[in-house]
Amino acid sequence: MSSSAQLDKLIRALQVQPGVGTRSATRIAYHLLDRRRSDAIELGHVLIEAMNNIRQCTCCRNYSDSDLCKICANQERHNTRSLCIVESPSDVEAIENSNNFFGLYFVLHGHLSPIDGIGAKELGLPLLDSLLATNKFDEIILATNPTIEGDATASFIASLAQRHNIKHISKIASGVPLGGDLDSVDQKTLASSFMNRRPFS
Ligand SMILES: [Zn+2]
Numbered sequence: 001m002s003s004s005a006q007l008d009k010l011i012r013a014l015q016v017q018p019g020v021g022t023r024s025a026t027r028i029a030y031h032l033l034d035r036r037r038s039d040a041i042e043l044g045h046v047l048i049e050a051m052n053n054i055r056q057c058t059c060c061r062n063y064s065d066s067d068l069c070k071i072c073a074n075q076e077r078h079n080t081r082s083l084c085i086v087e088s089p090s091d092v093e094a095i096e097n098s099n100n101f102f103g104l105y106f107v108l109h110g111h112l113s114p115i116d117g118i119g120a121k122e123l124g125l126p127l128l129d130s131l132l133a134t135n136k137f138d139e140i141i142l143a144t145n146p147t148i149e150g151d152a153t154a155s156f157i158a159s160l161a162q163r164h165n166i167k168h169i170s171k172i173a174s175g176v177p178l179g180g181d182l183d184s185v186d187q188k189t190l191a192s193s194f195m196n197r198r199p200f201s
Pocket residue numbers: 057058059060061062068069070071072073
């Protein structure tokens with residue numbers, strides 16, 4: 001406990017960030033109070049604005065300032081008739097930075113995990129189902145993380161895509177380390193795993 005109730009509150013609030021415990025939060029709080037007060041006030045405003053305004057794109061579920069994200073609003077992206085399924089918004093960013101895919105995305109915000117109560121509905125699969133029914137995609141690329149849960153999720157989505165008679169269903173190739181996260185892979189590796197994607201079986 002510090003000398004100020006407000007300071008205690010600030011230290012507790014700072015711990016909302018992953019990996020920040022009491023000690024780090026205390027250090028950050030003192031740093032902000034000592035040297036960065038105006039920046040911290042600005043950060044507060046930006047946080048409020050972001051939390052109030054950033055929402056999920058109604059088409060792909062990636063984070064967006066408006067109903068449709070920039071990628072879904074771009075007609076050229078639709079013309080590729082290619083859809084890449086990823087677990088998280090940071091995966092979209094990693095794939096975009098690898099400059100190897102120019103189609104649309106669908107963001108699951110996780111993977112199937114019955115034990116945690118995460119099923120088809122939580123991953124937005126009813127929305128994906130209607131997206132596959134209304135858009136004529138030629139190709140679905142499964143780019144879930146190479147983990148047991150990611151693979152199980154990919155299989156589930158592959159059978160959903162098969163019901164919509166999608167011609168090409170592929171999974172990104174190895175090169176992405178097993179058990180790793182897509183967004184931690186370097187751009188060259190990610191680009192090559194895209195190029196070497198193989199039909200899903
Ligand atoms: Zn979108």
